[in-house]
Amino acid sequence: MIRYELHFDTKALEPLMQKAFESLVLERQRGVTGYYDLPFSSMRLLERIPNYPHIKKIAIIGIGGSSLGTKAIYELLRHRIHHKEIIFLENPDPIDLEDKFSRIKKNETLFIVISKSGTTIETISIFKAAIKHFELEFQKDNLIFITDPGSPLERLGSDKGVPVYNIPPNVGGRFSVLSAVGIVPLTIAGFDTENLLLGAGKLVIDFFAHRADHILKKAAFYYSHYPDIKMNVLFSYSSMLLDFNRWYEQLWGESLGKRKGDERIGLTPIAHIGSIDQHSFLQLLIDGPLDKSVTFLKVKEFRNHIKIPQISLPHLESTDFVNGHTFNELINKECEATMESVMMQGVPVDLIEIGSIKAKNIGELIIYYQLLTSAVGALFGIDTYNQPGVELGKKILKEKF
Amino acid sequence: MIRYELHFDTKALEPLMQKAFESLVLERQRGVTGYYDLPFSSMRLLERIPNYPHIKKIAIIGIGGSSLGTKAIYELLRHRIHHKEIIFLENPDPIDLEDKFSRIKKNETLFIVISKSGTTIETISIFKAAIKHFELEFQKDNLIFITDPGSPLERLGSDKGVPVYNIPPNVGGRFSVLSAVGIVPLTIAGFDTENLLLGAGKLVIDFFAHRADHILKKAAFYYSHYPDIKMNVLFSYSSMLLDFNRWYEQLWGESLGKRKGDERIGLTPIAHIGSIDQHSFLQLLIDGPLDKSVTFLKVKEFRNHIKIPQISLPHLESTDFVNGHTFNELINKECEATMESVMMQGVPVDLIEIGSIKAKNIGELIIYYQLLTSAVGALFGIDTYNQPGVELGKKILKEKF
Numbered sequence: 001m002i003r004y005e006l007h008f009d010t011k012a013l014e015p016l017m018q019k020a021f022e023s024l025v026l027e028r029q030r031g032v033t034g035y036y037d038l039p040f041s042s043m044r045l046l047e048r049i050p051n052y053p054h055i056k057k058i059a060i061i062g063i064g065g066s067s068l069g070t071k072a073i074y075e076l077l078r079h080r081i082h083h084k085e086i087i088f089l090e091n092p093d094p095i096d097l098e099d100k101f102s103r104i105k106k107n108e109t110l111f112i113v114i115s116k117s118g119t120t121i122e123t124i125s126i127f128k129a130a131i132k133h134f135e136l137e138f139q140k141d142n143l144i145f146i147t148d149p150g151s152p153l154e155r156l157g158s159d160k161g162v163p164v165y166n167i168p169p170n171v172g173g174r175f176s177v178l179s180a181v182g183i184v185p186l187t188i189a190g191f192d193t194e195n196l197l198l199g200a201g202k203l204v205i206d207f208f209a210h211r212a213d214h215i216l217k218k219a220a221f222y223y224s225h226y227p228d229i230k231m232n233v234l235f236s237y238s239s240m241l242l243d244f245n246r247w248y249e250q251l252w253g254e255s256l257g258k259r260k261g262d263e264r265i266g267l268t269p270i271a272h273i274g275s276i277d278q279h280s281f282l283q284l285l286i287d288g289p290l291d292k293s294v295t296f297l298k299v300k301e302f303r304n305h306i307k308i309p310q311i312s313l314p315h316l317e318s319t320d321f322v323n324g325h326t327f328n329e330l331i332n333k334e335c336e337a338t339m340e341s342v343m344m345q346g347v348p349v350d351l352i353e354i355g356s357i358k359a360k361n362i363g364e365l366i367i368y369y370q371l372l373t374s375a376v377g378a379l380f381g382i383d384t385y386n387q388p389g390v391e392l393g394k395k396i397l398k399e400k401f
Numbered sequence: 402m403i404r405y406e407l408h409f410d411t412k413a414l415e416p417l418m419q420k421a422f423e424s425l426v427l428e429r430q431r432g433v434t435g436y437y438d439l440p441f442s443s444m445r446l447l448e449r450i451p452n453y454p455h456i457k458k459i460a461i462i463g464i465g466g467s468s469l470g471t472k473a474i475y476e477l478l479r480h481r482i483h484h485k486e487i488i489f490l491e492n493p494d495p496i497d498l499e500d501k502f503s504r505i506k507k508n509e510t511l512f513i514v515i516s517k518s519g520t521t522i523e524t525i526s527i528f529k530a531a532i533k534h535f536e537l538e539f540q541k542d543n544l545i546f547i548t549d550p551g552s553p554l555e556r557l558g559s560d561k562g563v564p565v566y567n568i569p570p571n572v573g574g575r576f577s578v579l580s581a582v583g584i585v586p587l588t589i590a591g592f593d594t595e596n597l598l599l600g601a602g603k604l605v606i607d608f609f610a611h612r613a614d615h616i617l618k619k620a621a622f623y624y625s626h627y628p629d630i631k632m633n634v635l636f637s638y639s640s641m642l643l644d645f646n647r648w649y650e651q652l653w654g655e656s657l658g659k660r661k662g663d664e665r666i667g668l669t670p671i672a673h674i675g676s677i678d679q680h681s682f683l684q685l686l687i688d689g690p691l692d693k694s695v696t697f698l699k700v701k702e703f704r705n706h707i708k709i710p711q712i713s714l715p716h717l718e719s720t721d722f723v724n725g726h727t728f729n730e731l732i733n734k735e736c737e738a739t740m741e742s743v744m745m746q747g748v749p750v751d752l753i754e755i756g757s758i759k760a761k762n763i764g765e766l767i768i769y770y771q772l773l774t775s776a777v778g779a780l781f782g783i784d785t786y787n788q789p790g791v792e793l794g795k796k797i798l799k800e801k802f
Contacts, residue, residue, distance in 0.1 A: 064680020079496050091677050092735070094703040094728040095480050095758075096640040122676055124720040125709045125731060132710040152716035159715055173680070230690070231632070231669060239497040249673075250681035257685025266689025268632060269682075270671055272650075275523055276492050278794060279465020279574070280651035281670075284658025286790030288667025289631070302495040308526045309533040314560055315553035319525040321802045327495040330526060334493070337798035344793065357496075389687030390679060392745070397738035401722045 001355040002364050003300075004214045007339075008221055008293075008348035016220035016379060021211050023378035024371070028208065033385050034168040035175035035370060036208075039201030039363070042183050045165070046194060049187045052141070055110045058185050059100075061089045061130065062114030063122045064250065065173020066146075069366070070182040072247040073196070074189070076240050076362055080303065083190040089130070092122045097129065106134040112144045112185050116173050118151030121397070138162050146180045172385050174251045175370055178363070192359040199363030207371055215368065218350060219375035222267065222293065226380075229348065231292040232267055233285065237274035237335040238299050240357065245271030248369060255373045257389075258382040265380055274298075275334040285342050293348045298335045301356040302328045402756040403765050404701075405615045408740075409622055409694075409749035417621035417780060422612050424779035425772070429609065434786050435569040436576035436771060437609075440602030440764070443584050446566070447595060450588045453542065456511045459586050460501075462490045462531065463515030464523045465651065466574020467547075470767070471583040473648040474597070475590070477641050477763055481704065484591040490531070493523045498530065507535040513545045513586050517574050519552030522798070539563055547581045573786050575652045576771055579764070593760040600764030608772055616769065619751060620776035623668065623694065627781075630749065632693040633668055634686065638675035638736040639700050641758065646672030649770060656774045658790075659783040666781055675699075676735040686743050694749045699736045702757045703729045 028036045060067055067090045074086050087100050111130060115123045130136060136143070138160035145164045147153040157164040165180035176182070178200055187193045206212050222232065234248050252269035259265070270292070272281045285294060308330065310323045322330055343349045352368075354361050377384030429437045461468055468491045475487050488501050512531060516524045531537060537544070539561035546565045548554040558565040566581035577583070579601055588594045607613050623633065635649050653670035660666070671693070673682045686695060709731065711724045723731055744750045753769075755762045778785030 063677055068681070079500065091640045091674070092728045092731045093638075093640045094705050094707050094732070097707055097728060098705050099480065119717060119719055121720055121723060122731075122735075124714070124717055125723055125728070128710050128712045128714070128724070129707060129728070131712055152719070155716040156714055227690070230692070237494075239492045239494045246681075250678075253682045253685040253689075254680075257687075257689035259688045264688060264690045266685050266692075268671070268685065268689070268693075270669070273492070276464055276469075277651075278791060279655075280469070280647075281654045282794065283788045283790040284654040284667050284669065286658075286793065287660045287665060288658035288669070289628070289665045291631070291667075292669075304495045304499050306495045306498055306530060309529050311529045311532060313525070313529070313557055315556040316520060316525055318520055318553070319522055321799060322522060322526055323529070325802065327493045327498060327526070327530070330493045330523075331495070333798055333801045334523075334794075337801055338794045340797050341794035387684045389684040392687065393679060393683065393735075393739045393742035396741050397734055398722060400734045400738060401726065 002361055002368070003353040005351040006214060006217055007343055007350060010217040010221060013217055013220035013224065016223060017213065017216035020216050020219050020375040020378050024374055025208065027374065027378070031170055033172070033175060033374070034170040035178070036204055038171065038178040039197045039204055039367065042178055042197055045180060045183055046187060049184055052110055052188055054108070054141070055188070056084055056108040057104060058084055058086045058110045058112060058189055059089055059104055059130070060086060060112050060114060060185055061123055061127050063090045063120060065176055066114035066116065066123065066181060068243070068247040068250050069177025070185055072244040073177065073182060073186060073362055075243040076357055077191050077359060079240065080357065081190065084188065086185060086189055089126050092125060097126065101133055104134070106136070110142055110144065110188065111136065112146060113153065114146040114181055115153055116148050116167055116176070118147045118153030144184065146184060174254055175385070177366060195359035196363040199360035200367040203364045203367045203371070215372050216375055219372055219379060221348065222376050223379035225348070226267065229291055229293050230267055231270055233292050233294045234269070234271040234297060235274055235277070235294055236271065236297040237331055239273060241297065242273055245273065251369055251373055254387050255377055255384045256380070256382070260380070260382050265382055267376065274338065275331055278334065278338055282338060285347065286345055290346055294342055295350050295352060296335055296339045297352045298332055299354050299357055300332070303357065403762055403769070404754040406752040407615060407618055408744055408751060411618040411622060414618055414621035414625065417624060418614065418617035421617050421620050421776040421779050425775055426609065428775065428779070432571055434573070434576060434775070435571040436579070437605055439572065439579040440598045440605055440768065443579055443598055446581060446584055447588060450585055453511055453589055455509070455542070456589070457485055457509040458505060459485055459487045459511045459513060459590055460490055460505055460531070461487060461513050461515060461586055462524055462528050464491045464521060466577055467515035467517065467524065467582060469644070469648040469651050470578025471586055473645040474578065474583060474587060474592070474763055476644040477758055478592050478760060480641065481758065482591065485589065487586060487590055490527050493526060498527065502534055505535070507537070511543055511545065511589065512537065513547060514554065515547040515582055516554055517549050517568055517577070519548045519554030545585065547585060575655055576786070578767060596760035597764040600761035601768040604765045604768045604772070616773050617776055620773055620780060622749065623777050624780035626749070627668065630692055630694050631668055632671055634693050634695045635670070635672040635698060636675055636678070636695055636739070637672065637698040638732055640674060642698065643674055646674065652770055652774055655788050656778055656785045657781070657783070661781070661783050666783055668777065675739065676732055679735065679739055683739060686748065687746055691747055695743055696751050696753060697736055697740045698753045699733055700755050700758055701733070704758065
């Protein structure tokens, strides 16, 4: 279960909420984007994914939308169960590659190459380096491709007998984690992807059947307070949420930074980790300009109950007020206290409280952020799902070789 | 060696540059902040740090300014040499603590507790949990405290015979990595802290003796374009720079988000990793509002020369233009191409090119950012070195127990 609290004025937003809702209904009907239906269509995928009993590790070769979402879910769930390790070969950084290659043994590893276009330069370059380094052969038990139907990578797979899973053409990278992109590796690694999809599907149904107002209120608030507030801070209270933060930054920034005619529109995502960044970004939130909203994300029940012991150290008695309490309590009360202190400045704040870290809740959290992104994009009247701005750099890159 | 390139208009900035320079000279003379002299004073510290031959790992218990800088340097240099592993116990997150405790063996580990005030609630709580979990005794060969002179933690150390190293009282957490805070653990772990300090010291001398103009130009530009540009993006091209990014975010946000009378002033730090985040934040930089500056940070020569092999895959021939080149070339040309594409939008851009990842260069990079922060703060006329805004949350936290 996830609980949502909005601590800002949501009066007079109804017309915007209804407008956003109707836009998303229309998007879904017209198939503008296909992510709304992934929680249901990917259920059928689950039956098709074979076991890989000889495999101990999975190496995902993919970048951006082909890795960030899977990594976010992996980092959240990996502490809960026995699973196959996933190594992410995502950056063409020579030191990082060397480091990760050294942790991979060919015979126990399944390589999964993920690229929507099938020709992502970083991904294919790293794949080629892996082919050479591990003397990889194209076999069906050590290699999988995940890509758009008909892409060059799919054609290579067909030629060589490599299993290929498709991404629906109308699902962009940053909206694709519940497609084969995330579901195939996470299922093979042993995670409970069925409940991940169930959690996501439940919120999709709730949203479209009952107009989940808390999402629409937040979207309408962001739209109506732009451009006074154009930075949206996510303050996540667990080290496990670091990669979720990075996934959020991609989803938000790449979807909501767009031109509309001559106008440049953009909501800037910023993400931090509590309580660490109370010692970092908090000062700016409290005393800096009121140009940010802040979402606090916390976990109600952590899996363990490590306590701060009843130890009173000479001279440090002033710290004893937390003795006997769990770290679970400490980090959550830190979150609450910080949230209150930020609200007192007049900063618009909301809270997302995840009951516990389990697949169902993580599925809901993923689709929550995607629906919110779509709703905000619809109100701005921009194309939430493209990324025309990144092509120029790719073109310049080619000229440099 | 580090090379600095400024790709924005620096005409007419001379009066501001001189003003910033004089402010920093005055700050140094008056001892407003003591960080300017750490590269020299910490040299003497090096002689006092004993060997710990029985130690294989170091567990740093500290948060914010007591860990971010050390972690940034550690993540950059750890790939180069044989060293003792450092584990950072920095977040009161129960899962993270459990995970890290399981990687620590009492008899081979040196625990270093770092807290400027000596009473940081997260740090002391984690310390108490470690005392209980590992049945720690207060001995001089397995425990070190690093804290302000006269703090409660220093007094505890004196009582119990624990070695204590001091942080100069006029050096705040986010400016303290070249004090005992970073130098003691990094030296014991086996890193070349002498060259770290030399690299930093060289830039301090250069700045104060010769008025290093590139720093002052950048500071004057940021000041004179505020508030049109109030987000300062750091785009770092190596996975090794992830923790440096987080250190930058603390330094910048906590220093430059302040009230000045009734006015709220704030420059917002945002940091990303290339080339990964070309598939994430870049779209917003290209098509979003022109309210950001971008600093590209790259490494000229990585330590290895892994190549993209001369493999041409059927259907994927369009990716062959990088074949035969190193990943070192690929990631840097990605940086250059992205930088050019961002500049073409009219975004103010600068480049920091580190010759190679070595201690001397990292020392320079650290002090470069600190000097830049001081110069910007001086122009705004704010107190760069305090953090009054974080006290409210601490007060509310106490009331919650």
